[in-house]
Amino acid sequence: MEEEEEIKTYLTFTLSNELFAANVAGIQNILEMPLITPVPKSEPYMKGVSNLRGSILPIIDTGVKFNLPGSVVTKNSAVLVVKIMLDNEMIDAGLLVDSVSEVFEYNKEDIIEIPSVGVTFNTKYLDGFVKYKGKHYMLLNFDKVFADQAKQNVLR
Amino acid sequence: MDNFQKKFREEAEDLVNGLESLLLKLDADKNNGSIIEEIFRTMHSLKGGGAMFGFNAVSDFTHNLESIYDLVRAGKLAVSKELLNTTLESIDLIKILLENKPELSQNDKSLFTEIEAKINSFIGGEKSTTRKDSNFIAHKTEVTDGTSYYILFEPRPQIMNNGTNPLYLVDELVTSGTAFVKAHHLNLPPLEKLNPLNCYTSWEIVIFTKLTEEQIRDVFLFVEDESHILIDNLGKTNILESLKFSNYLNSISESTEYFDLQTLTLKLNNADDIEQLTFKADYKLNALQDNQITSIRVDSEKLDNLMNLVSELVTTQAALNLYTEANKDPKLLQINESLENITRHLRDLAFNVSLLPIETLNTRFRRLVRDLGADLGKEIEFETTGTETELDKSIIQSVTDPIMHILRNCIDHGIEMPAERTKKGKPAKGLIKLSANYTGNTVRIIISDDGAGINEEAVLAKAIANDLFKGTSKLTHEEIVNLILLPGFSTAKRVTDISGRGVGLDVVKRKITEIRGDLEIKSEPNKGTSITIILPLTLSIIDGLLIDVNKYKYIVQLSVIDKIYALDKNQLGNTKNKIIILDDEQIPYSNLREIFEFEPHNTDIIQMLVVKYENRKAAIIVDDVLGEHQAVVKPLGKLYRGQDFISGATILGDGTVALVLDTNKIIKQLSNN
Amino acid sequence: MQKNVLIVDDSESIREVVGFTLENAGFNVFAGVDGKDAQKFLDGRRIDLVITDLHMPEMNGIELIKVIRRMATYSNVPILFLTTESQVEKKMEAKDAGATGWIIKPFVPAKLLEAINKVIR
Structure with missing residues (x-):
């Protein structure tokens, strides 16, 4: 059992020419660019809402959220539907990414610690790096991305 | 019940301590009746509470003590030193029993037997049998299919003087099965002699129920001394389903006559006479109006599922509407129209059911x-x-x-x-x-x-x-x-x-x-x-008006819309304060494009919605009014918290999302400026 | 309309268990420790049902029932009293004083509600 857990499957995607990977366990669905209805006067990183099989899916402009420059919607753009924890509640959210590339398996032991220098991206959202086919991918942790937001709004 | 038990124990400890000091007082003043009365009362409370809260040992034991003081109270037993000693010893034992341990120690057990023997000797050797656990459960409903009864309930006229409402009793009985009730007002005096506080009604009830005769008697427990009650067992057959009985009912239903019991039993005793009613439903409507189920409990999850399905139906209906409009098939148009009607009714009903x-x-x-x-x-x-x-x-x-x-x-x-x-x-x-x-x-x-x-x-x-x-x-x-x-x-x-x-x-x-x-x-x-x-008031599904602003569609709840105006641009005037006079009323207005910080939009004809909330009105300018739309409102979700003028979103027939405007907030903002 | 029930008993645990049961059944419950104490709840309020113990230090249940029956607004209010199996003679006395019915102690919540159901709706 334990050895199986060590091997995880990752999905790679790009955002502003940076290479990312995320554990597929956290990804519910990958949507080709859906129709997005913008919500007026919302946070800049909130791209709008979409119809996901009859429910309303909030779409996050991941590039803006991560402060990466120059993310544009193209025909390669896609939305990763993920479950995130917000105020102790699981909600669905769509992450807009520039393109989705491939899926690979990786051993947990091979995750490289985050180097302290040379990373342009805010490292607090990352679990580390993995090297695959000669390229480095940043391992994104969705829960950490949204943990910031969760902090503020709790009634209980 | 743990909390209650704890509370009782604290209370019992107080009672026991009180008892102790009372006994010491009695020792000094052995013939003081009020002290004896007080002791009896305290024991009685201990006994009652003990039984209530599961301290059965305390209750049983105190019962015996109480019996002694009942004798003392009645002057049948004198207060003696021995009696007081035994009572005080008993109190020590009660303190032990109050710990409610599952098993008494060997020491305590022998103490218990010893004291119990002493107590019994006071009650004149006549061994007071330790009270068995009272039968707590009222209904041991017999597992039979039921029995038909004829019941006559004639309360005395003054029955209502002590707060009794005989109707409740009739109702209690009737809800235990299927019943036919006939009310009689035979003893009604002339108006000038009528006492409005008196009851002049008596009831005849023919019922098929699972209750036993004793349980039926229990229904009238509080009033049996003040009423004439007759209960007749008519056998195991459901008389209400017998054709003969229903014919008989029809024959006397208009009259003020009492049932002829003899006829009734005769008809039933002949088993061949009993036929099942084929028109049961009709019959029930006519004869058993008193006994229809008026409400049922439904699992709230089922309700949620119903609401979800209705929501999906409404959304699908919207898609069908779009398709129908595009196709112009007259037959389809007609079908869709009736379907839309049903959907609307179903939606309202489902919504109503979810109200609490x-x-x-x-x-x-x-x-x-x-x-x-x-x-x-x-x-x-x-x-x-x-x-x-x-x-x-x-x-x-x-x-x-x-x-x-x-x-x-x-x-x-x-x-x-x-x-x-x-x-x-x-x-x-x-x-x-x-x-x-x-x-x-x-x-x-x-x-x-x-x-x-x-x-x-x-x-x-x-x-x-x-x-x-x-x-x-x-x-x-x-x-x-x-x-x-x-x-x-x-x-x-x-x-x-x-x-x-x-x-x-x-x-x-x-x-x-x-x-x-x-x-x-x-x-x-x-x-x-x-x-x-x-x-x-409404949460999930609303009747809305579909509008267009900056190429995106929005929904406004129809019920808040007072009027819609198509105005010439010049009619707005150049007022800086953004007040328009419509039908002699000054109304603050704003363009949704402005509220939403979109680019301005230049047209000659302006679509203006006047919306109201309580006694406030405001007008909002939109690009276009597209028509009515039933909208299933879904939340925008936590990521859109703090969104001021949007209260939710809905999915349109073409699968795209339209936002629902919170007009109350818009009005509030406009009328505050 | 929520019904107001007044429970009068010198035992706090009985008051609590009656109060708890009735509140859960949707009643609004007031509690008095004895007949004297109970009277303060009757004025200026609509009480729909009184449940009283018979043995109480200050003004016992029978006296309380008589007092309530003499009040114009409560001449027809249902009154249930708490009694034990062994006190049959008390039953008659309380009925004569104007009580509507009784509840035999010890009782379980269902039994209590059953008795109440006979006198108010």
Whole structure:
């Protein structure tokens, strides 16, 4: 059992020419660019809402959220539907990414610690790096991305 | 029941201690009747409570003691030194029994036997059999299919003088099975002699029920001495389903005659006569109107599923509407029209079924006020009015915690300590009121207290400390009070406060806003605080108007729309204050494009919606009005919290998402400017 | 309309268990410790049902029932009294004083509600 857990499957995607990977366990669905209805006067990183099989899916402009420059919607753009924890509640959210590339398996032991220098991206959202086919991918942790937001709004 | 047991034990300990001192008094004054009476009474309480709260050993044992003092009380047994000694020993034993251990120690057991023997010797050797556990369970419903009975219930006219309502008894009986009830008013005196407080009615009931004859008698338990009650067993067949019986009923239903019991039994005794009614449904409607099931309990999950399905139906209907319009097939048009009608009715019905009165929460609120008030040493009365007001059950669920928080605030911060209240010239007992009512398309729940009111200085200081207010301009009292609703007024540290007490109202407001509601607050120093929660009446499905702004579609709830105008651009005039006069009324207006910070839009004809809320009106300019649309409103989700003018979203027939406008908020903003 | 019930008993645990049961059944409950104490709840309020113990230190149940029956607004209010199996003679006395019915102690919540159901709706 334990050895199986060590091997995880990752999905790679790009955002502003940076290479990312995320554990597929956290990804519910990958949507080709859906129709997005913008919500007026919302946070800049909130791209709008979409119809996901009859429910309303909030779409996050991941590039803006991560402060990466120059993310544009193209025909390669896609939305990763993920479950995130917000105020102790699981909600669905769509992450807009520039393109989705491939899926690979990786051993947990091979995750490289985050180097302290040379990373342009805010490292607090990352679990580390993995090297695959000669390229480095940043391992994104969705829960950490949204943990910031969760902090503020709790009634209980 | 653990808490009750604990409470009883504390109480029993007091009783036992009281008993001890009474016995010592009796020792000094052996013939004092009132002391004896008091001892008896205390033992009786111990016995009763013991049985109630599962201290059966205490109860059984005390029963024997009580018997002794019953004899003493009746003068049949003299108070002697020996008696007092035994009683005191018994009290020590009761103390041991009150520990309610599963098993007594060997020592205690022999003590028990010894004392019991002594007690029995006092009761004249006549061994008082230890009382068996009383039969707690009332109904051991027999597992038979049922029995038919004829019951005559003739109460005496004065029956209602002691608070009895004979109808309740008839009703209790009738709901235990299927029944036919015939009421008689044979002894009705002439009007001038009629005493309105008397009962002149008697009832004949033919019933098929699972109750036993004894259980039927139990129904009339309280009134059997004051009534003539006749119960006749008609056998195991359901007489109400017998064709002969129903014919017989029809023959006498118009008359004032009593049943002919003989006929009744005769008809039944001949088993061949019994035929099943084929037109049962009809028959029931005519003869058994008293006994229809008027309500059933439904698992709330089933209701949620129903609502979800109806929502999907409405969305699918919208898609079908689009397709039908595009196709122009007359047959399809016709079918779609009736289908749309059914969908609408079904939607309204499903919505109605999900309504719950606010009073379902009263017990929780009352308990909170009582318990927390007591903890804080405050005496508080809790009054509710209008709580029969109904809300969607999901709204009720979402609003419970916010109301609990508001109540906590009232109890904790609002109502002062009794001494302080007295000093202020107020009654020592505080008052918290909760009232609810409908206003237009919303429900208002108002929670008010007669406490200290909101402390202006403290609020100002905190607002300045939290960077919400610069402290430069002079604010009115109301403005200051409303500062506490600003996001970020209460810091995270306070939110996680133990037991949720002292939670900031800004958090409560946010929670209310999530369900498209609003919060208003009023406060007067030393007079109290009043918080109004405004909630949408409809939550999930609304009749809406589809509009277009900046190439995107929006929904406005139809019920808030007063009128729609198509105006020439020039009619707006050049007024800076953005007031338009329509039908002799001055109405503030704004362009949605402006509200939403979109590029302006230049057209000659302007579409203007006049929307109303309570007595306020406002007009909003939109690009285009597209038509009516039934919308299933879904929340935008937590990621869109704090969205001011959008209350939700809906999926249109073509699968795209339209946003639902919160016109109440728009009106509020426009009329405040 | 929520019904107001007044429970009068010198035993706190009985008051609590009756109060708890009735509040859960949707009643609004007031509690008095004896006949004398109970009277303060009757004025200026609509009480729909009184449940009283018979043995109490200050003004016993029978006296309380008589007092209530003499009050104009309560001449027809249902009154249930708490009694034990062994006190049959008390039953008659209480009935004569104007009680509507009784509840035999010990009782379980269902039994209590059953008795109440006979006298108010």
